[in-house]
Amino acid sequence: xxxxxYRRELVTTWELRDRIEIGGEPFLQPIRVxxxxxxxxxxxxxxxxxxxxxxxxxxxxxxxxxxxxxVSVGTAASTPASGRSVARAAVMSGAAAIIVAxxxxxxxxxxxxxxxxxxxxxxxxxxxxxxxxxDHIIVGVDPQGGACxxxxxxxxxVLP
Numbered sequence: 001x002x003x004x005x006y007r008r009e010l011v012t013t014w015e016l017r018d019r020i021e022i023g024g025e026p027f028l029q030p031i032r033v034x035x036x037x038x039x040x041x042x043x044x045x046x047x048x049x050x051x052x053x054x055x056x057x058x059x060x061x062x063x064x065x066x067x068x069x070x071v072s073v074g075t076a077a078s079t080p081a082s083g084r085s086v087a088r089a090a091v092m093s094g095a096a097a098i099i100v101a102x103x104x105x106x107x108x109x110x111x112x113x114x115x116x117x118x119x120x121x122x123x124x125x126x127x128x129x130x131x132x133x134x135d136h137i138i139v140g141v142d143p144q145g146g147a148c149x150x151x152x153x154x155x156x157x158v159l160p
Contacts, residue, residue: 030064036137036152039065039099046103047139047148052079054102056086058095059134067093076105081118083125090131097132104140109151111138111158119153135159 054072
């Protein structure tokens, strides 16, 4: 059954949060998200990857991160952003709300027109399953200094 296989992979992916480190410290306490800068330490592991990854970060009703699911892995220039995959991950995680994030291997975090259009499609899919999409964050590593950078599409006015 394909749904069972997907659910099994999703649960396994959610369990990976126990192995994530933030600032060299194990991820032990829930992270409360008030803005994009609060979720940035959680997203750092994806910032410098060579291929784009689309990640759904699940939040509980107190806006605490409860886990994540990698729903798409693409190329150095793009990754598929399926509303169906994002909505499925949101529902199966039991999230009260989600944040979607993806990395730009180039380090340039400015959203492309495709990123903006994908964000609108993903927001519509999440609305349909009654799990709000709070933000879409693009992360990357600055090629000059190696610092993690981000852009929030909510801050740019793409999401309400």
